[in-house]
Amino acid sequence: SVRVLTGITTSGTPHLGNYVGAIRPAVAASRAQGVESFYFLADLHSLIKAQDPARTQRSTLEIAAAWLACGLDPASVWFYRQSDVPEITELTWYLTCVAGKGILNRAHAYKAAVDRNRAEGEDEDAGVTAGLFMYPVLMAADILLFNAHRVPVGRDQVQHIEMARDFGQRFNHVYGREWFTLPEAAIEEHVATLPGLDGRKMSKSYGNTIPMFVPPAELKKLVFSIVTDSRAPGEPKQTEGSALFQLYQAFATAEESAAFAQAFADGIGWGDAKQRLFDLVEREIAPLRDRYLDLVARPGDIEDTLRDGARRLRERYATPLLSQLREAVGLRDLS
Ligand code: TYM
Numbered sequence: 001s002v003r004v005l006t007g008i009t010t011s012g013t014p015h016l017g018n019y020v021g022a023i024r025p026a027v028a029a030s031r032a033q034g035v036e037s038f039y040f041l042a043d044l045h046s047l048i049k050a051q052d053p054a055r056t057q058r059s060t061l062e063i064a065a066a067w068l069a070c071g072l073d074p075a076s077v078w079f080y081r082q083s084d085v086p087e088i089t090e091l092t093w094y095l096t097c098v099a100g101k102g103i104l105n106r107a108h109a110y111k112a113a114v115d116r117n118r119a120e121g122e123d124e125d126a127g128v129t130a131g132l133f134m135y136p137v138l139m140a141a142d143i144l145l146f147n148a149h150r151v152p153v154g155r156d157q158v159q160h161i162e163m164a165r166d167f168g169q170r171f172n173h174v175y176g177r178e179w180f181t182l183p184e185a186a187i188e189e190h191v192a193t194l195p196g197l198d199g200r201k202m203s204k205s206y207g208n209t210i211p212m213f214v215p216p217a218e219l220k221k222l223v224f225s226i227v228t229d230s231r232a233p234g235e236p237k238q239t240e241g242s243a244l245f246q247l248y249q250a251f252a253t254a255e256e257s258a259a260f261a262q263a264f265a266d267g268i269g270w271g272d273a274k275q276r277l278f279d280l281v282e283r284e285i286a287p288l289r290d291r292y293l294d295l296v297a298r299p300g301d302i303e304d305t306l307r308d309g310a311r312r313l314r315e316r317y318a319t320p321l322l323s324q325l326r327e328a329v330g331l332r333d334l335s
Contacts (some may be wrong), residue, residue, distance in 0.1 A: 001034045001035060001036045002034060002035050002036070002149050002150060003035075003036045003037075003038065003146060003147060003148045003149050003150070003181075004026070004029050004030070004035055004036070004037045004038070004148065004149070004150045004151070004152065004186075005037070005038035005039070005040075005142070005143055005146055005148035005150075005151055005183075006022055006026050006038075006039060006040075006151055006152050006153060007039070007040045007041065007042040007045075007082065007139075007142055008022055008023070008041060008042060008063050009042045009045045009046050009049075010041050010042060010043045010045075010046040010056055010059040010060045010063050011045075011046040011049050011050045011055075011056075011059060011204060012050075012055075012059055012204045012209075013059065013062055013209075013211045013212070013213075014062060014063050014066040014211070014212045014213070015202060015204070015209035015210055015211050015212060016194060016202060016209070016210045016211075016212060016247075016250075016281070017154070017193075017194040017196070017201070017202035017203065017209065018063075018066075018212070019066070019070070019212050020188075020194045020250045020251075021153070021154035021188070021192075021193075021194060022152065022153065022154065023066060023067060023070050023072075024070065025152050025186075025188050026039055026072075026152055027067070027070050027071045027072050029152060030072065030073070030076070030077045036077075036078075037076075037077035037078065038077070038078045038080075038146050038148060038313075039067060039072060039077055039078070039079050039080075040078075040079070040080050040081065040082050040142070041060050041063055041064055041080075041081045041082060041306070042082050042139075042142070043056060043060055043081055043082050043083045044082045044083050044088070044089065044138060045082070045135065045138060045139070046059065047131065048129065048131040048132050048135055049205075060081060061296060061299050061302060062296060064079075064081075064302045064305070064306060065292050065295035065296045065302060066212060066213070066292060067079065068291075068295055068302070068305075069213075069288045069289075069291040069292035069295055070288055074305050074308075074309060078146075078309060078312075078313050079305065079306070079309045080306060080309040080310040080313055081306045081310060082142065084306065084307060084309075084310030084311075085145075085310050085313060085314055085318050087145060087314065087318035087319065087321070087322045088138070088141050088142055088145055088318070089138075089141075090322055091141040091144065091145050091322065091325065092134075092137055092138050092140075092141040094171070094325060094329055095137050095140050095141055095144070095167045095171060096134065096137050098167060098170040098171050098174055099136075099137050099140075099163075099166075099167045099170070100166075100170075103136075103163060103166060104133055104134070104136060104137070104163075106159075107133075107135065107136050107159065107160070107163070108156075108159055109132060109135060110128070110132055110133050110135070113127070113128045113132060114128065135160075136159075136160045136163040136164070137163075137167065139160045139163075139164060140160075140163060140164035140167045140168065143161070143164045143183050144164060144167070144168045144171075144180040144181075144183070145317070145318060145321065146317055146318075147180060147181040148181065148183050149181060149183060149184065150183065150184055150185075150186045151164075151183050151184070151185050151186060152185075152186040152187075152188070153185055153186070153187065154187070154192065154193060154194075155187055155192045155193050156193070156201065157185070158185045158187065161183055161184070161185040162185075164182075164183055165182045165183060168180035168181070168182050168183075169182060175328045175329065177328070179325065179328065194246065194247065194250055195243035195246050195247065196208030196209055196210070196243070197209075197210065197222065197225055197226050197227065197243075198227055198243075199227050199241075199243040210222045210223070212285065212288070212289075212292075213285070213288075213289045213292045213293070216282055216286070219278065219281065219282060219285070220278050220282075223274050223277050223278040223281065224271075224274050224278075226243055226244050226247070226274065226277075227243060228242070228243075228244060228270045228273075231267075231270075232269075233267060233268070233269030233270075233271075233272075234267040234269075235267050236264070236265050236266070236267050237264040237265070237267065237268065237270075237273070238264070239260075239261050239264050242264075244270075244273055244274065244277060245260065245261070245264065247277055247281075248260050248276070248277050248280060251277075251280045251281055251283075251284055252280055256280070260273075260276065263276075319335070323335045
């Protein structure tokens with residue numbers, strides 16, 4: 001069967017970008033026949049940015065509840081927390097020792113931090129941790145450990161998947177066997193990057209997100225704060241480059257999108273357009289929100305689900321593979 005794997009960093013409250021770019025396609029894919037799915041909470045990755053223990057824990061609970069509220073069935077997919085599988089951290093080291101430093105130098109997040117420092121006339125590594133630099137290796141371990149074929153992600157993560165292929169290939173080459181399957185990124189083309197309130201990519205780091213489960217009144221307020229141009233009602237509106245239109249498209253059927261594009265051409269007022277977007281998002285999110293609120297109120301149950309997932313997953317895949325890998329690289333097998 002095809003193995004599909006993806007993760008979300010537990011560094012905040014789940015937002016519509018996570019939903020459209022990761023959770024929704026992943027849950028849909030997990031229902032297909034002949035697919036084995038791996039979905040996890042990347043809490044080790046979250047330590048790179050958020051060094052706030054209470055926040056990391058809260059975020060883990062919220063993101064787990066979001067997946068479950070969106071219909072993920074923990075009995076039919078692997079659903080776990082990254083840090084509950086210590087084999088991931090161990091594999092990270094073996095991959096670190098074959099990963100080219102030059103490749104890591106080119107990672108977008110690391111490069112952006114260095115470039116920012118340079119532009120500000122600072123030492124280029126000021127405030128840059130080795131954790132940020134190593135981010136792609138940890139992510140490669142997430143993917144390679146379970147021999148995932150497909151990794152559904154937003155476009156921002158594609159470079160990391162390519163790096164995972166590279167590290168996997170090097171490891172296979174150095175240790176003389178196809179230890180790892182080389183993964184492919186899977187992007188939902190029409191929703192590749194969901195814009196945020198200001199039109200840039202919706203992202204925790206830009207502070208422009210629409211959290212998935214805010215109360216309806218707040219959701220409405222956020223939708224009404226999406227940037228638009230200054231065209232008056234009656235003037236034809238441009239769909240191209242419109243954050244409002246792209247958000248609409250991510251939640252609409254093809255016919256609804258076409259009708260909305262027509263309304264733009266006919267000069268719909270921005271207030272009306274925003275009301276239509278709000279109604280559309282609320283239609284999809286409302287039932288999920290109810291389930292979500294139910295779930296976050298029972299953190300003990302979520303904790304049990306996550307632990308049970310990791311325990312079974314380690315037994316089935318992680319522990320046996322790591323014992324083979326230890327031998328392959330010339331270390332003692334612990335078992
Ligand atoms: P993260 O937590 O930043 O985002 C989780 C997923 O949501 C997608 N996403 C978006 N998609 C469309 N539009 C947006 N505005 C938007 N914002 C976020 C991301 O592309 C991602 O798919 N490094 C990863 C987590 C991770 C992972 C992995 C993913 C760790 N290990 C292994 C796949 C496989 C991250 O920080 O995603």
